[in-house]
Structures are given as C-alpha cells and as structure tokens.
Amino acid sequence: MASLEKPLQINSMHVKTVISNRFAKTLITSKVKNTKSQAEEATFSVILPENAFISEFEMEIDGKVYKAYVKEKDEAKTIYTRAVSSGLSAGHVELNARDSKKFTVSVNIEPSSETIFRLTYEELLQRQNGQYELIINVHPGQIVDDLCVEVLLRDGYFVHFFAPSGLQTLPKHVVFVLDHSGSMRGRKYEQLMQAMDKILSDLNPDDLFHIVRFSDDVSVWNLEKNKFDQIRFEQMPDYENLDTSLAELNLGEAIQVTEDNIKKAKRIKDDDVNMGCTNIIGGLAVGLYLVRRTLQKFYEKNVATKHQPMIIFLTDGLPNVGISNPDEITKIVTKINQGTNRAAIFSMSFGEDADKNFLKKLSAQNLGFSRHIYEAADAALQLQNFYRTVSSPLLRDVRFKYVDKVSEVTRIDFPIFFLGSEFVIAGRCGDTRPLRHVEAFCTNGCIEFETDETESDVSLERLWAYLTVKQLLDEAETSENRTELTKKALSLALKYSFVTSVTSLVVVKPQQNDSVGYENAAKTNIQSPQFGSPNYGFCYFSPRRRIMKKMSVSGGGGPAVGTTFGSSPSAVTFGSSNTGTFGSSPFASPSAFCSFPGTTFVANNSLFQFGINQAVPDLNNWLSTQPHLPRINSVQVNLFLQCCDGNEERAKNLIDSYFTVRTLDVTKSPLKESLDVALITFLSEKTPTGEGIILVKLLDPNLDNFNFAAMVKYFDMVCTLHLNQAQVSGEYLMILDLEGLTVNHLSKLVETSLKKFLWYVQEAIPLKIKGIHCLHVDSLIDDIMALIKPLIKSENVFKLYFPSSVQGLIKDLSAEYGGLHDEIKKKLRDNFWFFETEQMQRVDETKRLGPPKITIDAFN
DSSP, X not given: OEEESSOOEEEEEEEEEEEETTEEEEEEEEEEXXXXXXXXXXEEEEEEETTOEEEEEEEEETTEEEEEEEEEHHHHHHHHHHHGGGOSOEEXXXXXXXXXXXXEEEEEEOTTOEEEEEEEEEEEOOEETTEEOOOOOOOOSSOOSEEEEEEEEEOOXXXXXXXXXXXXXXXXXXEEEEEOSGGGTTHHHXXXXXXXXXXXXXXXXXXXXXXXXXXXXXXXXXXXXXXXXXXXXXXXXXXXXXXXXXXXXXXXXXXXXXXXXHHHHHGGGGOOOOOOOOOHHHHXXXXXXXXXXXXXXXXXXXXXXXXXXXXXXXXXXXOOSSOOOHHHHHHHHHHHSOSTTOXXXXXXXXXXXXXXXXXXXXXXXXXXXXXXXXXXXXXXXXXXXXXXXXXXXXXXXXXXXXXXXOBSOOOOEEEEEETTOOEEEOOBOOSSOOEEEEEEEETTEEEEEOOOOOOOOTTHHHHHHXXXXXXXXXXXXXXXXXXXXXXXXXXHHHHHTOBOTTXXXXXXXXXXXXXXXXXXXXXXXXXXXXXXXXXXXXXXXXXXXTOOOEEEEEETTOSEEEEOOSXXXXXXXXXXXXXXXXXXXXXXXXXXXXXXXXXXXXOOSGGGTTOOOXXXXXXXXXXXXXTTSOOOOHHHHHHHHHHTTTOHHHHHHHHHHHHHHOOOOOSSTTHHHHTTTEEEEEOSSOOTTSOEEEEEEEOXXXXXXXXXXXXXXXXXXXXXXXXXXXXXXSOEEEEEEOTTOOHHHHHTOOHHHHHHHHHIIIIIOSSOEEEEEEESOGGGHHHHHHHHGGGSOHHHHTXXXXXXXXXXXXXXXXXXXXXXXXXXXXXXXXXXXXXXXXXXXXXXXXXXXXSOOOGGGTTO
C-alpha cells in the first residue's frame, strides 16, 4: 500500500482497519528516517480502493503535527497555485491502476530527522457473489522491521442491509449488443468470442436471448436461418420510431435456451463479416425494439411474462455512424426505453478508446451500470465476471417503505436485485421504528419483506454521509440538475472531510529551518490573500483521474516541488514574497516557473516580458459566454493576447482555432513510430536578431515510414510542451531541413491533413512565425509551391524561403541531431500524463453558439 520512492529507511508501517456494519475506516501510519548527511526528498504513496474517500491526512515533522484539511476544489487549487513555489512538498490523488486511486505526497526530510505520515480513508464494502472483500495494498518497496496490518470487526449500528435468501432466479431476456467495428478486429474480437462461449453456457433454461452486432450497419442473428439478418438504415432514420420498418424485416425471434441452440449460437464466431465503423445508436435502437417485440408477443398470447429484459452492451470505440453525439444518443435511448418493463442496459467499455463517461451515463439513466474492460490477457475473464454479476436477477422493482418521520434517507428504490449482491440504506429518524416493509416483484408475483428492528449508533452518521455524498455525485453525472446536486454533495463532503471529485485536500508543511508553528500557518498564512510568506509550502490533492503530475520547479525562491492541474498553460505556478496583479485578483510575481518531468530550467520571466495585457479581464468575460470552449486561466489568455499584439478580436479567433484543431494521441501507432522519422524541437539558442528557432529535420526518408498526419500531431505536441514551459520568445523562425524528401513523399500528403497543418501554423498556434526556411529541396520548389500556395494566405507567401543554407542564422547542428532527437523524445514520453490531460482541453462543437468550425474548410 504505502511506499517510499526514495531509498530512505522506513522504520515502521502500521495499517489498521476498523469495520462496522460493512463500513471500513483505515489508518496508515508510516515512520521514515533520514540517516544521510544531507536533506533527502521522500515520496509517500498509497494505493486506495476505487470507492474510498480520504478523510484525514497529517505529517509529523520533528514533533510538530501538520494536518491537511478539505476545501472546495477550486479554492484549494487557488491556495496551492499562489504559494507552491515556496513549498517543499507536493501531492496528488489519481486513478493509478484497475479500480484504484493513488495518493502521493513528497516531503523534504532533514539529515538525522524523522517524519511520520498518517493517512485515513473510508469506504463502504460491497457485497458481491455473497461475499465482502476488503482490499489492502501493502507495498513499502523495502523490508520494514516493524510492519503490522490489523483488521477489527465491530457491529451494532443502525442501518438497513437487504440481502434476502431462498429466492428463485427470475427468467431473463438478454439482448447482447456487440461492437463489430474494425477496431475490434484481431485479439479483442477473439477475447470477446471466448467470453461469449462461457456466457452462453451460463444462461438458464428459462432464459431467452438475442445477439445483435453493429458496425456500419446492424445485424440480428436468426436461429432459423442460422445467419445474421442485416439491417441497412437510410442516411438519417428516425431512431425513435423504427418499429414499423423493423417489423417488415421479419427479424429473428427471441431464442429459447437449449443445448442445441447454444451450440449454434457459439458458431457465430465463424461467421466472416466485414467490420466497419461504429453505429452505436443503431445497435441499441434495434436491441430495444427486440425487447419490446418479445414482450408484445407474450401479451398477444395473454401470457404474463416474468422475464426480466436486459441489454448487455459492449463497445471499444466512439460513435461515428448515425448519431455521433453521446448526449443525443443517451437522450434518444432513454426515451425509447420507457414503459412498465424497461430494459436494464449494462455497458462494457472495452479498451482505452471507449468513452467510459458516456457509457456510465447511458447505463445510469437506463436502470443499469457500466464497467471498464481493460485490454489485457485476462480480458475474456473480465467480461465473464461482469456478466456473472448480472446473470441472476432475483427481484425487480424493489422499494423500501418508511414512516413519514424519516428524513434524509439515501436511495430507497432499486430496479433489480441480483444474487450475491446487497442493498444498503441509511437515514435519519426519531425514536420510532423507521422501516415498515420492503416491496418487490419475484417469480411468484408481488412480495413483501418484514424487517428486524436494529439498534441505533451515532457512528452510523459517517456511513450515512458517505452513502449520501456518493449517490449525489453519481446522480449529478447524469442529471440535468447537476449544479444543485453537486452543491449538496460539496456541503456534506466539506462537513465530514471527505476528499471527492468536488473537494480537495490541502496540507501546510514548513520549509527548512522554519520555526513557525502549525496554528499560525493554518490560520494566518493560508487565509492571507497574498500568500507571500517564503516560510510555507502547500500541497494539493484531488482524485481526478490522471490530472496531476509532479513537476520540478526552479526560481528565486529556491528548489521546490509543484503539481499541474489538468490543463495548460494553467500548470504554470508562481511564488515570491512580492505580489503582482492579474486583473483584480492578486497573483504572486512570476519569479519561479515550473517545468514538466524531464525538463528542468530556471525561468526568466519570459512569459511576462511584454507585461500583463489590460484586455485579459475582457477576454475572460468573453470566454464565459462561449460554452464550447474549455476552461482556461488568465495566464493562457495573456499568452494568446501577446501573440496577437494585444488585439482582442485576433486573440478570440486564435483561442477558438487553437482548441478546435488540437488532437493528441501519444501512446498508439502511427505517432509512436513517427517520433523516429523526424526531429522536431525548439532550439535553446536564438538568431542574431533575437528570434526563437523551431527546427524540423527529416531523419528517416524511408517512404513506408512517412505519415504526415502523425507528424502534424508530433509538431503540435512539441509546440504545446514549449508553450507550457513559459519559454516563449517574441517571434520565431521555422527551419525545415528536408534532405531526402522526394516527389513520392509529396504524393502521400493527404489534402485534409495538409490543410489542417497549414491552418494550424497560420491561424491556430499561439506563436508568431516570422518566416519558414526550407532546406535541401531545390528540385522540388515548384511542386511544393503548387501544392501549398492555394492553402496559404497571400501575405504569408512572402514568408517562405528556399535558401541553400542557413549559415548566419544558426550554427551547424548536424553533429547534434542525435542528442537533440533523444532529448525531445524523452521529454514527450516523460510527459505522457500531461498530454493525456491536454486532450481534455478541446472544443465541444455540440455547445458552440452558431455553425461548427470545420478546419478543412478554413480557406474557402
């Protein structure tokens, strides 16, 4: 669980968990000593369960205790940003591994001194397959002489747990809606078929099932024909009213589970069908139609069906056929899925390209839930385990009936109760017995459950608060009343000190030789609007997934540690005893800037060499009226204004264009291979007249390895990293050393990618490009000009140069290409999480006020 990434001695590590009525509270205590002759930084890390909330953290240094406290996220971020450069610690909570979060805090330990870390987190244990599982990760990274893990069980609190036994399984009608698009080809499809073999074998004799596949079109397996019936939609059908047209197709009936039918169904993996795009709305609309049609046939036979309809939906990508807007898909599917026997939709997101948030929202609004299937050797097993969780429904329409005096009760109605699971309800009441009874529908019809009276205990208050906060946040993700629900969750989380997606943990720690006590630090300096004291550093913790990453900082205040906050250039942090003014808000003077992993430098106020533009507040106001744009801070706004010489209208267009054109993918082919094809970097030196230099050098002229679209992303990543390091010059020259380029390379340029790149360079990059010098292309000048001249503004044509050399602009760098290439590749890879976060800062075209901005039409 806890580990120290630096090789400092861990004297002791104690983990103590107390479990009361399934509510677990865990305290981790780790004692670390620095036996070296110089100060050493140690990093304390803890892997937390996914559903756990951190409720307390403190550090004891030289006998003084420094406690963290929970603040609203934006407030905590402000505190951290204003003071981080004076601190010696940094921390973050992030999703690190499967179903887990990672808490990290760094601290400087003086020679021969000792530090004690104490972290408390709380969670409600979930009942799955008839068991409760408490997971404690213990990984100190070294042998610890005093290592102790203790778990205590207590009982006797007032709470309602519902897990009835002796019930028969409800028969079910399962519609498998499976992604059959091109991205599923290969290993993923093999794993899906392996899982389907097991899942089909686990169906009960009373069950019915359908198998639906979707790619460009949708197809339904027909048992009688022993093949898939293909459905071809018109260009944009009315998905809410497909019943009439689908009824004419005579699609396959619901299949009764028999040994022979299951054998036939397992042979579908041998059916060779071309895989195409991802028509999610089509697949779900057809699946819901099959549910309605099956129910209708029961009604026509005057048979009261007990079958519980459910859809098992799996996809590995994003919708790109039919309707591609996830919110619109969710709205339409939820509208179609109405009535007394709604189908529960259980979604599986397969692999990193799937939109997990979309599937979570889709399922939450349709009586189900979603799970993520990781691309790994055990993917087939993950799929089977997911199905096993929902394979045995025992009850439906479960409702808890309480007396009128009950208040602030958690969720009381549940669509389906599955074998091996449990419902937990908590609330507040007076002295009367709160619960009357529980109503539900089972195989024998309606049923009422009487309840046993339990005793009350004040400790239940935290369990109730935990459940309420968690349910409010879950509801906020899918509700239109998101603001009000989030506000309620925030209020409770602050009251009970839970670190959640809307709260953060702030801890104050003294710097070297500090003698000021904790009380002064917490009550005086933290509340100061300037945060100027050099005696304090701040830590900021938040459970946003992969949003934060530790960075190196250098500057006037001495070495420090900072964290990014999920967007750039908002990752820039400041710190000094002096203060500056940013609009009407106080900001620390930029004497220190942070760099990203693998990039350490001393800042020189280059971001502010032109001063703070007075138009920043006006642009911030404009941004608040543009719902399609991501949130950016005043530092970023100032940077865009600088690039546009303070012209507000040009800056608005630049901001819009910059976030419209950006697409980053740093882990997959072909971008990964393209890093070896070319060198793209910003040189540290400048021209004799002071311009910065962007160097692009073709290293591998092999035509098979040349992918221009990937090179555009490569170029964007290098520029983004440069912008976020605050090393911005006034103007730049771009030098393209294209030795080895041929006409065949030019023929591989995809027109849309070329348009996008040239539009990016001219309209969307917040850098002032003074000129572009193309080297070693003498024989291709006419071809190049014929290709790009229609895509370049007339005033920019004169910025193109084709010199025989750039002698006098820069020195000969041919001997240094290898080192520069290795350096930029390392920087890009070291900043993997930063770029993943960067992808969140993009335009949402569905929210744009007006027509969408299409980049390939920018020059029309």
